[in-house]
Amino acid sequence: MSHPLFKLDGRVAMVSGAASGMGRQMAIGFAESGADVMLLDINLPGAEKTARDIESIGRRAIPVECDVSEVDQIRRAYELLDREFGRIDVLGNVAGEGHGGAPEKIPVEEVQQVFQNLVFGRFVMCQEGGRRMLEQGKGSIINFGSIGGWNSLGRGHMPYGMSMSAVIQMTRELSTEWASRGVRVNCIVPAQVWNDGLRERVAATDGLINTFVSGIPTGRLGEPEEIKGPAIFLASDASSFVTGIALPMDGGNLALNAGGTYPGSPRVSG
Secondary structure: OOOHHHOOOOOEEEEEOOOOHHHHHHHHHHHHOOOEEEEEEOOHHHHHHHHHHHHOOOOOEEEEEOOOOOHHHHHHHHHHHHHHOOOOOEEEEOOOOOOOOOOOOOOHHHHHHHHHHHHHHHHHHHHHHHHHHHHHOOEEEEEEOOHHHOOOOOOOOHHHHHHHHHHHHHHHHHHHHHHHHOEEEEEEEEOOEOOHHHHHHHHHOOOHHHHHHHOOOOOOOEOHHHHHHHHHHHHOHHHOOOOOOEEEEOOOHHHOOOOOOOOOOOOOOO
């Protein structure tokens, strides 16, 4: 029997990016812990599949087509949430596209679009969810950051890294503003976690997998299912005194010195 502190019975969660990858697994994890879930994604068929999987375990799920870079679409999704559920207890802020390019060449419009996706969209999601949680006097917001927002990845990641750094700081700011009013705001900071896009990049770029693995002391990339534990912890009363954190889900990446190695590392030990 699971510890009751981790239960989400009677709660309503909204998860963006719920059609695939970590967003999908987060939503399923919340449902497995007892929550009903609204599923946002630009990929509606994928969100509908996640909804069917959640319904098969006896929880309610509503898929919604939503581009989180579009403020009006976010607000319409929350209006539907109000009609269907009348409350929100947990927000999983996962979705958002990131583009890259050499900083001396990338058009500023592309940088602006990355911020629209990853920063402004996440802020509006937090703002709309936070307003409702503040009225209730309780709620948990879980933003998605990245190790690329903690330190530099290079390889043309500047717009992504700038955006994810902003998300991490936004989390700290919101947690400071809202904690005394019952709303906790935290951030999960993943390293490389397998998804279809990452598999394509690894297949197309010689040596990229070794670049990734050389910085992860566990010696492997993450699996999407591994988001469930941190997400359920931060969503539930098990983390009732935890707010404002950036929780690495990185296999030890941020703990490893840039010049360091670990047993079995692809790097040559010196």
